[in-house]
Amino acid sequence: MSLIDLAAVSFAYGRSRKVLHDIDLRIEAGRNLGIVGESGSGKTTILRLLLGLARPTSGRIAFRGEPLDPRDRLFMRGFRRSVQAVFQDPYSSLDPRQKVADIIAEPLRSLNVDTDIDAAVAEALASVDLPSGAAGRYPHEFSGGQRQRIAIARAIVSQPELVLADEVVSALDLTTRIRIVDLLKSLSERTTLVLVSHDIGFVALLCQDLVILEKGRIVEQGSARNILSAPKHPYTQRLLESTPRLPDFT
Amino acid sequence: MTDATPALSPPSSPRLTPAFVIGATLVGLHVIVGLITLFWAPYDPTAMTGGRLAPPSLAHWAGTDRLGRDLFTEIMVGARIALAVGIGAVAIAATIGVTIGLLAAFASRTVDDVLAATLDILIAFPTLLLAMLIVAASDGASLGTAILAIGIAASSIVARLTRILARRVLAMDYITAARVSGTGWLGIVRIHVLPNIWPTLIVNLALQFGLAVIAEASLSYLGLGAPPPNASWGRLLQEAQATVYTAPFGAVAPGIALVSLVIGLNLFADGLRDVADPTRRRR
Ligand SMILES: Nc1ncnc2c1ncn2[C@@H]1O[C@H](COP(=O)(O)OP(=O)(O)O)[C@@H](O)[C@H]1O
Ligand SMILES: [Mg+2]
Numbered sequence: 001m002s003l004i005d006l007a008a009v010s011f012a013y014g015r016s017r018k019v020l021h022d023i024d025l026r027i028e029a030g031r032n033l034g035i036v037g038e039s040g041s042g043k044t045t046i047l048r049l050l051l052g053l054a055r056p057t058s059g060r061i062a063f064r065g066e067p068l069d070p071r072d073r074l075f076m077r078g079f080r081r082s083v084q085a086v087f088q089d090p091y092s093s094l095d096p097r098q099k100v101a102d103i104i105a106e107p108l109r110s111l112n113v114d115t116d117i118d119a120a121v122a123e124a125l126a127s128v129d130l131p132s133g134a135a136g137r138y139p140h141e142f143s144g145g146q147r148q149r150i151a152i153a154r155a156i157v158s159q160p161e162l163v164l165a166d167e168v169v170s171a172l173d174l175t176t177r178i179r180i181v182d183l184l185k186s187l188s189e190r191t192t193l194v195l196v197s198h199d200i201g202f203v204a205l206l207c208q209d210l211v212i213l214e215k216g217r218i219v220e221q222g223s224a225r226n227i228l229s230a231p232k233h234p235y236t237q238r239l240l241e242s243t244p245r246l247p248d249f250t
Numbered sequence: 251m252t253d254a255t256p257a258l259s260p261p262s263s264p265r266l267t268p269a270f271v272i273g274a275t276l277v278g279l280h281v282i283v284g285l286i287t288l289f290w291a292p293y294d295p296t297a298m299t300g301g302r303l304a305p306p307s308l309a310h311w312a313g314t315d316r317l318g319r320d321l322f323t324e325i326m327v328g329a330r331i332a333l334a335v336g337i338g339a340v341a342i343a344a345t346i347g348v349t350i351g352l353l354a355a356f357a358s359r360t361v362d363d364v365l366a367a368t369l370d371i372l373i374a375f376p377t378l379l380l381a382m383l384i385v386a387a388s389d390g391a392s393l394g395t396a397i398l399a400i401g402i403a404a405s406s407i408v409a410r411l412t413r414i415l416a417r418r419v420l421a422m423d424y425i426t427a428a429r430v431s432g433t434g435w436l437g438i439v440r441i442h443v444l445p446n447i448w449p450t451l452i453v454n455l456a457l458q459f460g461l462a463v464i465a466e467a468s469l470s471y472l473g474l475g476a477p478p479p480n481a482s483w484g485r486l487l488q489e490a491q492a493t494v495y496t497a498p499f500g501a502v503a504p505g506i507a508l509v510s511l512v513i514g515l516n517l518f519a520d521g522l523r524d525v526a527d528p529t530r531r532r533r
Contacts, residue, residue: 051430080432093423097445106441107431154427 270521276514342401351412
């Protein structure tokens with residue numbers, strides 16, 4: 001089943017030149033998708049479109065076959081509950097004045113999810129291997145890796161079908177990175193992931209499918225296995241060469 | 251939990267700096283004195299209770315004015331006037347300023363530009379000129395016109411600060427996360443923007459309070475403030491000016507009252523910075 005479809009999507013910020021050209025991609029339930037490209041290639045912009053935070057300049061975006069319309073409140077509520085996100089910077093993505101419990105509970109409260117909020121927060125904290133005592137603390141009491149876990153807990157608390165993650169390990173050191181990869185791997189048993197990264201090695205650890213983005217255009221897409229073993233486009237080959245060989249975690 | 255750097259430390263508690271304690275004490279004294287005058291004063295502030303321009307004595311701690319009224323009583327009542335104008339003006343400035351600042355922060359580029367330019371013009375507008383216009387447009391100078399003029403003048407400064415602070419918050423990823431979480435604009439203001447900007451805002455409002463007290467004294471000095479028999483420090487200073495060589499004590503007491511309240515408010519504001527925001531405490 002396809003969760004989100006992008007058809008011939010182009011995008012420009014305001015009146016400046018286009019940063020995405022003619023993007024076609026499909027996100028299918030149960031198949032993690034990696035979007036890979038160098039910095040400035042348009043990865044974050046695609047994510048903003050997938051999240052309904054920006055409207056395409058041209059082309060269509062559909063969620064479960066229905067056009068994504070930010071003005072349709074009821075539709076958007078279902079969409080927000082099903083599609084969540086984790087951001088790159090674990091410092092800027094958590095409100096310093098909110099307690100962890102309130103940070104994680106925000107989607108449940110804002111979307112009026114009918115559930116026991118305390119229990120849902122405790123369960124989300126357990127899922128990301130944080131102690132239940134973390135709920136009463138503030139973000140500044142946590143390290144970068146722990147903060148990224150809090151952000152992941154917020155993204156999964158509404159039990160979404162799809163979690164979009166923008167460069168979630170880029171700001172972390174190597175050992176923390178490996179643990180977050182493990183965590184994402186266990187999460188991907190329950191929810192589909194879209195991982196955006198400049199690091200093809202990281203994405204390949206978790207994704208079945210890959211999309212390679214260069215200057216706002218898709219230059220190659222297909223199964224991760226095929227692309228990694230036989231990259232067709234020279235840009236993909238360069239991306240692969242620039243990635244240090246990673247130990248095999250599988 | 252397995253992450254490399256366990257940083258679970260107890261939350262730091264706010265620290266009371268000497269500035270805050272001194273400031274709060276000075277302001278607190280004025281507040282207590284102002285409240286006492288609601289029930290009791292040494293003398294009737296409008297009654298002739300002694301000789302004219304009598305120097306300070308046991309019966310009249312600050313002396314008497316040219317009509318023989320007790321200056322200490324007038325200064326006590328003046329504290330109430332100063333605080334009332336300060337509270338009223340700051341309330342107006344906070345309400346108008348924060349609202350306009352938030353609207354500008356959320357507005358489109360064009361609307362924001364227009365609002366920002368308007369604020370810059372208003373900020374350049376002297377409080378005294380504004381007060382004269384408001385007095386001219388109403389029935390004459392009163393406590394209300396003074397509060398309104400000072401409040402409106404301060405609101406442009408508060409609006410500009412709110413706009414800058416709110417813009418900074420709105421650029422953070424946690425706002426994007428909130429939108430993804432389905433939080434609407436009002437929720438974003440209530441849950442994220444206001445809690446993050448109020449520590450800075452409250453400090454500025456305390457400073458505005460001090461400026462409002464000075465502005466009230468200036469307006470009264472010029473006859474644009476609360477008319478007699480309201481005992482304003484500014485009016486006492488103005489009356490003392492005529493007799494400053496023969497009875498200098500007339501200016502001393504109201505001067506001390508005014509300066510001590512303003513210094514108190516400034517120290518209080520400065521200390522508040524540390525107390526209100528323990529996460530960004532200066533070292
Ligand atoms: N808010 C913005 N306004 C204008 N241009 C932007 C904005 N955000 C990103 N861009 C431009 O869009 C292009 C793609 O950016 P982005 O999607 O952030 O790339 P990536 O996430 O792959 O690094 C870049 O050229 C960037 O300069
Ligand atoms: Mg990016």
